[in-house]
Amino acid sequence: MQAFQTALQVVYPARCTSCGCHVESDFGLCGPCWRDTPFIAGLVCDTCGVPLPGEGGGHAEHCDECLSVARPWSRGRSALVYRENGRKLVLALKHGDRHDVVRPAALWMARVAQPLLTCNTLIAPVPLHWLRMLKRRFNQSALLAQALARETTLPVCPDLLIRPKHTRSLKGMGVEERHAMLDGAIRVHPKRRAELIGRTVLLVDDVMTSGATLSAAAQACFSAGAQDVHILTLARTAKDA
Template structure:
């Protein structure tokens, strides 16, 4: 262990860590400098147990926001690391479109801390899938990078191909919840080879951003067809309700 620690120290000296957002040299392995950390809008304090949105005040009980009371989610609980704005938006955009896998690596500990309040026993970690045509074009699924690093950090079982997209949907940006749900009907299914694996298991679905939650809802519905114990969802960021 000693020589390995020495090599790591030498590497950090010669190649100091850089902030994932602005490139400034930083100490430690948080991934962000103090300025970018503050601009990334990490979610803390009281949140809705169903969608992860911040709530005012404090409570010793699980609370549900008005929107989720009006339209209950089909998953058990949810959490988000950031609000999808400013520094966090920049990070996710670069993870998604600029092939910056190191952002997903840094996000592993962030996601684990985010998931901790709703972490089930012996979870099975799985990403929200991309359709194969979109995967070929992009070359990687950013949600799978995130789920891999979450599972690696927490030493959880990871099944990257648990779910599959059975039909290609158009970009859902700008569509409302009803329109998204219509496009996503029967668009996600459990891989036939994994159906026995999920029975009686607690599933944690991982995605990069939640807006309306329609995609996660479709993925959750697919899981419940095969007698899973529960479905929890965690995402790196969620759109603020007034955005």
């Protein structure tokens, strides 16, 4: 078996997930890419996971945006800031069919999600409308959610949420316009409602910008009987990004 694995490494050497250079193990980053990837650590907003300046005082802190915008979920985390290599990795997964990004991304997300996880947590991805799914061929959030479930050994329901209302791209819209566009766009699958009643749902998405999509998903979960909702994203936009 060892000889077979060695042979595979000769034929298919491990490469950095970001730049493609040779590395020691699969699904990793080389030293320079690791250094240049904006991992989120230290003090963060307890609602969205964006990094905050200073040190924590032992209690939950919140960013200005989450203090000014009502969030329907209670807690949230993100693994990367959406800039530089963070943005590059998200776009590689989302538009470049780079499914090899999923495994390391799930590891990073599982690490930052630890404060949110309980034995009552049900993982669920933010859904795509079927027209967008047909065009893209996969839901990157579902891939991340399933990989996260494997890392955390928590249950996942890939089709807990559905998106019956087709909406145009949110790019370029303001916060209020985004929320209005997504009003009623996401619902709990009628056949999956029993799975979330009385549970904490961990919503998984690739990027949080305004939070409008996650808000619509969280509201759908609460309307169907969820006890609580947390959010987890691979990347979070930040004002200084």
